[in-house]
Amino acid sequence: MTRDCTPVGSLSEPQSARFSPARQRGVFTPALTRTAPKVMILLLAIAAPAFPADQTPAEQGRAVYQKWCAPCHGTGLGKPGTAAATAHGAKPAVLEERTDLTPKMLETAVRKGESFMPRFRKTEVSNTELAAIVAYLTHK
Numbered sequence: 001m002t003r004d005c006t007p008v009g010s011l012s013e014p015q016s017a018r019f020s021p022a023r024q025r026g027v028f029t030p031a032l033t034r035t036a037p038k039v040m041i042l043l044l045a046i047a048a049p050a051f052p053a054d055q056t057p058a059e060q061g062r063a064v065y066q067k068w069c070a071p072c073h074g075t076g077l078g079k080p081g082t083a084a085a086t087a088h089g090a091k092p093a094v095l096e097e098r099t100d101l102t103p104k105m106l107e108t109a110v111r112k113g114e115s116f117m118p119r120f121r122k123t124e125v126s127n128t129e130l131a132a133i134v135a136y137l138t139h140k
């Protein structure tokens with residue numbers, strides 16, 4: 001009785017069988033490896049928009065204002081911006097209640113700071129977010 005002792009994948013196996021395309025059909029085919037990073041970047045770009053698409057600029061501005069400005073300019077006690085404005089008689093002291101704020105005033109205050117209000121970098125409040133704050137506080 002003869003036994004075939006040739007181990008699988010030995011050199012006696014024909015080249016065409018050892019390097020057949022079927023062997024490359026794993027999860028990470030070269031084509032997928034090439035496109036996956038691009039797909040990931042595309043998904044990230046879609047998944048992380050600056051704002052929800054259905055919000056108006058003023059609504060977007062309200063959210064940014066709540067995060068960055070309300071702690072100092074909101075209503076209630078212990079709000080430094082509101083307290084400072086009250087102290088020198090600016091009325092109303094809460095920014096949201098004012099009707100005299102111009103885009104220029106807001107942009108200058110946010111980018112350069114005012115009194116002990118810090119200036120905000122574009123990595124904190126982007127230009128898009130600043131424009132949204134302007135829309136919100138100028139009631140546009």
Ligand code: HEC
Nearest residue numbers: 068069072080081084085105106109110114115116117118
């Ligand atoms: C750390 C507290 C603080 C934060 C945070 C802050 N401010 Fe201020 N802001 C102040 C103070 C204090 C003043 C000076 C108020 C005064 O003297 O009337 C001021 C002044 C201003 C003024 C000028 C008002 C005027 O009457 O001329 C504007 C506009 C303003 N802030 C907008 C903003 C916006 C928009 C944000 C959010 C991006 C913000 N501030 C965040 C503290 C803050």
